[in-house]
Amino acid sequence: xxxxxxxxxxxxxxxxxxxxxxxxxxxxxxxxxxxxxxxxxxxxxxxxxxxxxxxxxxxxxxxxxxxxxxxxxxxxxxxxxxxxxxxxxxxxxxxxxxxxxxxxxxxxxxxxxxxxxxxxxxxxxxxxxxxxxxxxxxxxxxxxxxxxxxxxxxxxxxxxxxxxxxxxxxxxxxxxxxxxxxxxxxxxxxxxxxxxxxxxxxxxxxxxx
Amino acid sequence: xxxxxxxxxxxxxxxxxxxxxxxxxxxxxxxxxxxxxxxxxxxxxxxxxxxxxxxxxxxxxxxxxxxxxxxxxxxxxxxxxxxxxxxxxxxxxxxxxxxxxxxxxxxxxxxxxxxxxxxxxxxxxxxxxxxxxxxxxxxxxxxxxxxxxxxxxxxxxxxxxxxxxxxxxxxxxxxxxxxxxxxxxxxxxxxxxxxxxxxxxxxxxxxxxxxxxxxxxxxxxxxxxxxxxxxxxxxxxxxxxxxxxxxxxxxxxxxxxxxxxxxxxxxxxxxxxxxxxxxxxxxxxxxxxxxxxxxxxxxxxxxxxxxxxxxxxxxxxxxxxxxxxxxxxxxxxxxxxxxxxxxxxxxxxxxxxxxxxxxxxxxxxxxxxxxxxxxxxxxxxxxxxxxxxxxxxxxxxxxxxxxxxxxxxxxxxxxxxxxxxxxxxxxxxxxxxxxxxxxxxxxxxxxxxxxxxxxxxxxxxxxxxxxxxxxxxxxxxxxxxxxxxxxxxxxxxxxxxxxxxxxxxxxxxxxxxxxxxxxxxxxxxxxxxxxxxxxxxxxxxxxxxxxxxxxxxxxxxxxxxxxxxxxxxxxxxxxxxxxxxxxxxxxxxxxxxxxxxxxxxxxxxxxxxxxxxxxxxxxxxxxxxxxxxxxxxxxxxxxxxxxxxxxxxxxx
Numbered sequence: 006x007x008x009x010x011x012x013x014x015x016x017x018x019x020x021x022x023x024x025x026x027x028x029x030x031x032x033x034x035x036x037x038x039x040x041x042x043x044x045x046x047x048x049x050x051x052x053x054x055x056x057x058x059x060x061x062x063x064x065x066x067x068x069x070x071x072x073x074x075x076x077x078x079x080x081x082x083x084x085x086x087x088x089x090x091x092x093x094x095x096x097x098x099x100x101x102x103x104x105x106x107x108x109x110x111x112x113x114x115x116x117x118x119x120x121x122x123x124x125x126x127x128x129x130x131x132x133x134x135x136x137x138x139x140x141x142x143x144x145x146x147x148x149x150x151x152x153x154x155x156x157x158x159x160x161x162x163x164x165x166x167x168x169x170x171x172x173x174x175x176x177x178x179x180x181x182x183x184x185x186x187x188x189x190x191x192x193x194x195x196x197x198x199x200x201x202x203x204x205x206x207x208x209x210x211x212x213x214x
Numbered sequence: 215x216x217x218x219x220x221x222x223x224x225x226x227x228x229x230x231x232x233x234x235x236x237x238x239x240x241x242x243x244x245x246x247x248x249x250x251x252x253x254x255x256x257x258x259x260x261x262x263x264x265x266x267x268x269x270x271x272x273x274x275x276x277x278x279x280x281x282x283x284x285x286x287x288x289x290x291x292x293x294x295x296x297x298x299x300x301x302x303x304x305x306x307x308x309x310x311x312x313x314x315x316x317x318x319x320x321x322x323x324x325x326x327x328x329x330x331x332x333x334x335x336x337x338x339x340x341x342x343x344x345x346x347x348x349x350x351x352x353x354x355x356x357x358x359x360x361x362x363x364x365x366x367x368x369x370x371x372x373x374x375x376x377x378x379x380x381x382x383x384x385x386x387x388x389x390x391x392x393x394x395x396x397x398x399x400x401x402x403x404x405x406x407x408x409x410x411x412x413x414x415x416x417x418x419x420x421x422x423x424x425x426x427x428x429x430x431x432x433x434x435x436x437x438x439x440x441x442x443x444x445x446x447x448x449x450x451x452x453x454x455x456x457x458x459x460x461x462x463x464x465x466x467x468x469x470x471x472x473x474x475x476x477x478x479x480x481x482x483x484x485x486x487x488x489x490x491x492x493x494x495x496x497x498x499x500x501x502x503x504x505x506x507x508x509x510x511x512x513x514x515x516x517x518x519x520x521x522x523x524x525x526x527x528x529x530x531x532x533x534x535x536x537x538x539x540x541x542x543x544x545x546x547x548x549x550x551x552x553x554x555x556x557x558x559x560x561x562x563x564x565x566x567x568x569x570x571x572x573x574x575x576x577x578x579x580x581x582x583x584x585x586x587x588x589x590x591x592x593x594x595x596x597x598x599x600x601x602x603x604x605x606x607x608x609x610x611x612x613x614x615x616x617x618x619x620x621x622x623x624x625x626x627x628x629x630x631x632x633x634x635x636x637x638x639x640x641x642x643x644x645x646x647x648x649x650x651x652x653x654x655x656x657x658x659x660x661x662x663x664x665x666x667x668x669x670x671x672x673x674x675x676x677x678x679x680x681x682x683x684x685x686x687x688x689x690x691x692x693x694x695x696x697x698x699x700x701x702x703x704x705x706x707x708x709x710x711x712x713x714x715x716x717x718x719x720x721x722x723x724x725x726x727x728x729x730x731x732x733x734x735x736x737x738x739x740x741x742x743x744x745x746x747x748x749x750x751x752x753x754x755x756x757x758x759x760x761x762x763x764x765x766x767x768x769x770x771x772x773x774x775x776x777x778x779x780x781x782x783x784x785x786x787x788x789x790x791x792x793x794x795x796x797x798x799x800x801x802x803x804x805x806x807x808x809x810x811x812x813x814x815x816x817x818x819x820x821x822x823x824x825x826x827x828x829x830x831x832x833x834x835x836x837x838x839x840x841x842x843x844x845x846x847x848x849x850x851x852x853x854x855x856x857x858x859x860x861x862x863x864x865x866x
Contacts (some may be wrong), residue, residue: 016318019305019324020318023301023322026301027302027329030297031298031332031333031336032297032328033294033298034290034294034298034333034336035378035382037290038336039382039384039385066274073281076280076281077276077278077279077280077289077291078277079341093437110284112864138283169384170384170385172277172339173384173388174339174388175339175340175384175389176388176389177384182258203281203282204281204282205283206282206284207281207285209284
């Protein structure tokens with residue numbers, strides 16, 4: 006039996022409890038959006054493209070983005086990447102490495118993200134389907150939306166994301182660093198930033214291998 | 215500002231509301247405001263649900279899964295859309311359903327809507343376009359017409375921008391680095407819109423209050439009108455009841471008919487009679503003409519009721535009245551039927567009023583029978599009266615006849631014819647020596663002178679007797695006229711003729727001349743210049759003879775040197791008066807009033823008929839007879855007034 010006092014207390018407390026729950030939910034959502042994927046282990050990051058099977062351009066800077074074809078958050082990454090390319094030099098070679106499972110699933114490649122990537126890369130010849138994530142592993146990449154910028158001599162100058170949070174476009178430090186790596190030929194150091202997106206493969210599986 | 219807006223909504227010349235009316239206006243506005251808020255709560259409840267479903271659908275379409283290699287799991291956005299979106303929407307929906315119109319509900323909805331704006335802005339990465347959700351939500355919240363709700367929404371939005379702009383600027387502005395004061399700019403734009411929306415809310419409240427005040431005024435007016443209508447209806451009902459009571463209480467049987475004779479309305483008495491007739495005669499119901507034609511018996515000379523109804527209806531003026539009989543014999547009932555135009559909105563309608571006159575008709579029949587009996591009795595009494603009149607008047611004249619006859623007898627007795635017989639005997643005796651006798655006998659010598667004197671005497675006697683005989687003839691003629699006049703009184707009317715008043719008076723006096731001379735009465739005639747009159751000669755003569763005769767008798771005890779009779783005539787307008795004044799015994803005042811009554815007389819051998827019949831005769835010729843006396847011993851004056859022109863003949 007609820008007493009009147011208890012009822013009044015409930016009427017007052019319930020809105021506060023609800024508002025608090027809503028605010029907490031919002032914080033959780035924002036926090037999730039702001040949480041980067043598992044960071045690549047820098048020790049595994051290739052310092053030179055020459056040590057990998059990455060399809061680099063000829064005597065030109067190369068920007069390579071790793072994508073999971075089903076990752077919704079990577080659409081923002083591709084769009085930011087596109088803005089980045091449009092702002093950078095025209096002779097930048099654009100490449101995409103699309104993760105593909107070992108056993109090819111029907112329709113795996115036929116996603117909006119793949120089509121965007123193909124268009125941005127200028128054709129399928131610049132898109133590499135990475136079966137089993139072998140190339141990504143070689144490069145130490147395990148998050149979709151990961152961009153790597155290589156100088157014409159094949160040195161990696163940037164490794165990280167192009168967004169500041171999951172699925173959020175907009176000005177951010179990672180994109181600026183990537184732009185700097187593309188446009189500043191004199192840069193001789195590697196810059197890294199978090200990547201926000203889906204994982205290309207499970208870390209446990211990688212570790213098991 | 216609110217007062218100004220409200221004043222602007224007032225009508226010029228509108229009387230100030232009473233306190234109760236103001237209170238009613240407040241109550242109406244409260245209900246109106248609450249109903250509007252409840253309606254808006256429902257709209258927001260729908261919006262909350264739609265936003266929730268929209269968020270889920272959007273999450274499912276854009277980011278249904280998150281991937282780790284080939285393994286996908288439901289994206290956290292989907293979970294958040296379901297969970298967080300449901301949490302944000304559920305509570306305001308609950309409030310809208312359980313407490314619509316409450317302030318808590320709309321403020322809760324404003325809070326939730328601000329959270330939805332924040333959520334959308336965050337999910338869109340702080341896209342500028344998504345911020346329009348805030349302004350749209352503010353406009354929607356303005357539906358409440360409660361500016362406080364806008365403040366709640368604006369405060370939540372400002373706090374959200376401040377917090378997220380400080381810690382997660384990318385979530386709200388879409389950029390990594392932003393000035394910590396940018397939230398003020400965003401809040402400023404919200405305040406900018408708030409200003410207009412608050413004005414709109416206040417104006418809406420003012421309009422609502424004005425509307426409710428007018429509604430209260432209208433309700434008051436309607437209430438007054440309804441009360442008036444109710445009162446008038448009650449009065450009308452009472453008047454109708456009263457009229458119905460009167461309608462059904464009157465003795466008359468009343469019905470109204472249309473142009474085909476159908477009974478439109480009728481009172482209880484007509485209904486009862488018509489039911490009786492219908493059941494009796496098996497007539498078709500409610501057609502008055504059928505009832506009238508079959509049940510009513512009219513006098514044959516009268517216009518039929520159907521024709522009369524048609525005529526009254528056609529003219530719509532005037533009326534028609536007749537008497538009808540219902541039934542026969544002892545059970546017959548009589549009605550007077552009055553047909554009147556029905557002056558109402560029904561054209562060609564008539565009102566038929568039946569008034570039962572059975573008692574009156576019975577009384578009339580009884581009266582007619584009594585009148586007949588009375589006529590018979592009157593005739594018999596009249597005949598006796600006529601006989602009395604004849605005897606009286608004839609008796610008066612017979613006195614004169616008797617006098618004249620006595621005069622003749624006396625003359626005959628005194629006649630010298632015996633001397634003539636002796637002269638004749640002497641002549642026969644001396645017929646042989648007649649000449650000697652005449653010459654030598656002294657008696658014979660006296661014969662011539664004797665014969666001459668005898669002749670002269672006999673001639674004188676003859677003249678006197680001729681005169682008396684003429685009087686006798688006059689008296690007999692008057693007796694004849696009296697008899698004729700009495701016959702006329704009894705049966706037929708007399709004949710009017712143009713008469714000279716002076717001649718009439720002289721004639722009347724002549725009837726009594728010898729008597730008056732014998733009684734030593736000095737009589738005088740005083741004639742004015744009067745016109746001729748058109749009357750029944752014998753009636754006037756009868757009156758005048760009576761008056762002169764009475765005057766003569768009234769002066770029998772008067773000393774002979776004081777006996778004076780004066781008959782005078784005067785012209786007075788359209789009348790001629792004839793006054794008979796005597797110096798006789800006079801009349802007491804108490805007898806003046808009954809002197810013309812039948813049977814009243816002061817004479818020992820009188821019958822009390824003479825003056826009575828004279829007064830009646832005066833009335834019959836259109837005149838009058840009056841009397842004046844200064845008292846006993848002072849004489850009396852009888853005045854007969856007759857019209858110059860008798861317009862109406864005595865025909866009764």
